[in-house]
Every structure is written in C-alpha cells, then in structure tokens.
Amino acid sequence: MEPGKASGQPSDRTPGRIESQLLKGVLEYCVLALMRDEAKYGVQLLRELEETGALATGQGTVYPLLSRLRREELVVTTWRESTSGPPRRYYELSEAGHAALARFTAVWPGFRHAVDRVVIPGKGPGMHKEGRHREDQDR
Amino acid sequence: MKTKTDETLTREYLAAVERETSTLPAAARQELVADLGEHIAVALAERPGSVHEILREMGDPRAIAATAFQELGGTPAAPAPSPGRRRSPVWLSPALLVAGDVLPYLGGVVLAWIGIAARIAAVVIVCRARYWTAAQKWTGLTLAVIVPVVAHLIWYFSPVPHHGSAAEPVARWTLVAVVFLLTLAGAGTLWRNRRRA
Numbered sequence: 001m002e003p004g005k006a007s008g009q010p011s012d013r014t015p016g017r018i019e020s021q022l023l024k025g026v027l028e029y030c031v032l033a034l035m036r037d038e039a040k041y042g043v044q045l046l047r048e049l050e051e052t053g054a055l056a057t058g059q060g061t062v063y064p065l066l067s068r069l070r071r072e073e074l075v076v077t078t079w080r081e082s083t084s085g086p087p088r089r090y091y092e093l094s095e096a097g098h099a100a101l102a103r104f105t106a107v108w109p110g111f112r113h114a115v116d117r118v119v120i121p122g123k124g125p126g127m128h129k130e131g132r133h134r135e136d137q138d139r
Numbered sequence: 140m141k142t143k144t145d146e147t148l149t150r151e152y153l154a155a156v157e158r159e160t161s162t163l164p165a166a167a168r169q170e171l172v173a174d175l176g177e178h179i180a181v182a183l184a185e186r187p188g189s190v191h192e193i194l195r196e197m198g199d200p201r202a203i204a205a206t207a208f209q210e211l212g213g214t215p216a217a218p219a220p221s222p223g224r225r226r227s228p229v230w231l232s233p234a235l236l237v238a239g240d241v242l243p244y245l246g247g248v249v250l251a252w253i254g255i256a257a258r259i260a261a262v263v264i265v266c267r268a269r270y271w272t273a274a275q276k277w278t279g280l281t282l283a284v285i286v287p288v289v290a291h292l293i294w295y296f297s298p299v300p301h302h303g304s305a306a307e308p309v310a311r312w313t314l315v316a317v318v319f320l321l322t323l324a325g326a327g328t329l330w331r332n333r334r335r336a
Contacts, residue, residue, distance in 0.1 A: 041181065042174070042177065042178050042181065043181045046178070050196075057202055058196065058198010058202055059178075059196050060156075060178075060197035060200075061198060061203050061205075064203065064206045064207035064209070064211055065206070065210055066174065067167065067170050067171060067210065067211060068210045085181055085183070086177070086180050086181060086184060
C-alpha cells in the first residue's frame with residue numbers, strides 16, 4: 001500500500017475520522033472525475049485514486065460505491081478482453097454521469113472557498129467582515 | 140499456513156466479506172463479492188505473487204461491509220430498516236390541547252373523558268415530536284396543560300368555602316376563561332414556534 005508515500009502521513013495515523021467523513025461526500029465525484037476522459041477498469045481506477053491520496057480507506061470500499069453508480073446509471077460498464085489475465089470490466093460515464101460531475105464541479109469551488117474562509121486562520125470572520133465592509137464602501 | 144495458495148487466500152477473503160454482508164440484499168451482496176473477486180483476479184494477473192499485498196490494499200472486509208450497507212441499503216444491526224417513525228401533523232397537538240379544554244364544558248361525561256384523552260394524547264405527541272425544542276415544549280405544555288390542570292385541581296379540592304357561595308359562578312367562569320386563554324396561549328406558542336422537522 002506504500003502507506004507513507006500514498007497518504008503522506010505517519011503510518012500510525014490510520015485512516016482518520018476526519019478524512020473518512022470528508023470522503024463520504026466527495027469520493028463519488030472523484031471516482032466519476034477519474035473516468036471523465038476515458039473508460040477505465042476497476043484496478044486501474046483504484047490505483048489512480050490511491051495515487052491521488054484521496055482514498056483514506058481500503059480500495060475494496062470503493063466497489064459498493066461503483067455498484068451504486070452502476071445502479072443509478074451514472075456509469076455504464078463494458079467487458080473487454082485483455083492480453084494478460086482475465087477480461088476487465090471497464091467503467092465509463094453515462095450522460096447522467098457527465099451531468100452529475102458537471103454539477104459537482106460547478107458547486108465545488110464555492111464550497112471550498114466557503115470552508116477555507118471559515119476554517120483557515122486569518123481568513124476568518126474578522127477578515128471576512130473587513131472585505132464586506134470595503135465592498136459596501138465601494139458601492 | 141505459509142503455503143496457502145493465492146486461490147485459498149482469495150477465497151477466504153471473499154468468504155469473510157460474504158459473512159460480514161449477510162444482511163445485505165442478496166443481489167447487492169453477490170455483485171459486491173463478484174466485483175471484489177474480479178478485482179483480485181485482475182490485480183493478480185498484473186502483479187503475480189503479490190496476493191498478500193493485494194488483499195491488504197483491498198482492506199478490512201468489515202470496512203467494505205460498512206460501506207456497502209451505506210451505499211446499497213440494509214444495516215448490520217437492523218436487517219429491516221424502518222422508513223422512519225410516522226409523524227403526526229404539526230397542527231394536531233395544538234388542536235388536541237384546545238379541544239381537551241373545551242370539550243368538557245359542552246356537557247356530558249363522555250365528552251369530558253374525550254377531553255382528558257385529547258390532553259393526554261397532545262402531551263405524548265408534543266413530547267415525542269421533533270417540531271419543537273425542549274424549552275418550547277415546556278413552555279407550551281406548562282401554559283396549556285400543567286397550569287390548567289393544577290388550577291382545576293385546586294378548584295375542586297381546595298377547602299376554600301366558595302362552593303355554593305354567591306360568588307361561585309363568577310369565580311368559576313373567571314377560572315374557566317383564564318384557563319381557556321392559557322390553553323390558547325400554549326397551543327399558540329407551539330403553533331408559532333413549530334419548525335420544519
């Protein structure tokens with residue numbers, strides 16, 4: 001799993017509560033985003049996900065998610081033969097999947113900024129107010 | 140122990156997942172186990188001899204099961220998840236409170252008992268409802284139930300010699316009016332402070 005490399009954290013910090021809480025909301029869209037440009041098979045998808053560092057838990061936990069995405073028809077799958085080993089099931093975005101990903105992509109920057117503004121010291125409510133104030137004066 | 144084949148290890152792993160997901164809907168469970176099996180087979184073809192590593196990457200079967208319950212329905216503890224308690228409409232308890240106060244005065248023992256039942260039902264519903272905070276519930280029920288009931292009890296059991304006196308009708312109807320207004324105030328408080336639950 002290359003713990004240190006993949007997560008960039010001391011190995012004694014097993015997948016934290018915070019990470020898994022956060023992932024609940026966004027993992028689905030990270031998975032959709034990974035197949036935005038081309039169809040990918042499961043092992044490939046999970047390897048890439050792991051490399052992004054966006055996966056706090058075992059790879060196996062992504063399969064229930066993939067299963068749901070299939071049921072909701074956000075992704076479609078096709079079997080392709082491989083030169084080595086068994087055939088692979090390739091995952092691909094459907095129309096609905098592209099639309100869902102686009103909606104998320106539109107919402108995400110605003111959401112991220114809002115959280116940054118609340119959470120990061122120096123960007124807190126005080127600064128926020130100052131900014132507002134200045135805006136008001138401009139008007 | 141050290142010479143378990145890839146196949147045995149994989150089978151044991153998948154069996155553990157199956158065990159942990161026994162309350163998942165059958166179709167979802169089969170699909171999950173098949174997906175995991177395919178993943179392991181493909182990963183093994185790409186990296187022969189690293190079955191331990193592959194299974195470690197897959198993670199704890201319990202973690203997979205927990206995610207599966209979230210994503211695909213079913214729960215580990217309660218196999219049949221109830222679709223949530225049925226809620227009574229928000230207007231019901233204020234209405235019952237007012238009815239409980241008014242009905243006894245319309246005459247008849249039956250109506251009196253229905254009135255009492257309505258009050259009790261209202262108290263139970265308010266206590267269990269999610270439309271109000273605890274403080275709002277206390278305020279509403281104190282005005283509409285506790286004070287009126289105490290007032291009635293005092294009226295009937297107090298040794299004050301008003302029964303049969305000339306002033307009695309006046310005192311009685313004053314009390315009735317005050318209690319009615321209190322009940323209206325309590326029910327009104329609940330109605331005004333209701334929150335979308």
